[in-house]
Amino acid sequence: MDLGESLHHESDENQDLPQMQCDACESALQSPERHSLSFLLLDQLTAPLIGCDDHRQQFASICGYTTEASAELLDHRPAGGVSCPSCGLAAHTPQQPLVPVEGGAVAILACPEHQSEVISRFHTGLDTQYQLTAELDAAGPRDVL
Numbered sequence: 001m002d003l004g005e006s007l008h009h010e011s012d013e014n015q016d017l018p019q020m021q022c023d024a025c026e027s028a029l030q031s032p033e034r035h036s037l038s039f040l041l042l043d044q045l046t047a048p049l050i051g052c053d054d055h056r057q058q059f060a061s062i063c064g065y066t067t068e069a070s071a072e073l074l075d076h077r078p079a080g081g082v083s084c085p086s087c088g089l090a091a092h093t094p095q096q097p098l099v100p101v102e103g104g105a106v107a108i109l110a111c112p113e114h115q116s117e118v119i120s121r122f123h124t125g126l127d128t129q130y131q132l133t134a135e136l137d138a139a140g141p142r143d144v145l
């Protein structure tokens, strides 16, 4: 297993795609289509995500560590739509920061406020996941943070 790749937190370097081994994410991000878009429901947040199925799922399940309810992933626009008007506009903004998810990356099509909220939930979830993993697998340092 190659887990040596660190998950960088800085998202303001060039908007080039980060190094990723996941071709499916890469093609989803380069030419987003309907099937590569899901809606992440996390508490009151609704954020459209672009990436491959696997990495969207992974992103959602990591975010799920930060909520007592579960993080849900819908493959269609939720009934109420996206409640934040700025988030609605963000869906039409072509350049969105990418969030690396092990081996791939997803883009969050939300306004800056909600985007940073989702990203911080994701990082909190990563920490939680890391602690859980570290308990199960005490071997070897992992360069996560």
Ligand SMILES: [Zn+2]
Pocket (backbone or CB within 6 Å): 022, 023, 024, 025, 026, 051, 052, 053, 054, 055, 103, 104, 105
């Ligand atoms: Zn992927």
Ligand SMILES: [Zn+2]
Pocket (backbone or CB within 6 Å): 084, 085, 086, 087, 110, 111, 112, 113, 114
């Ligand atoms: Zn918003």
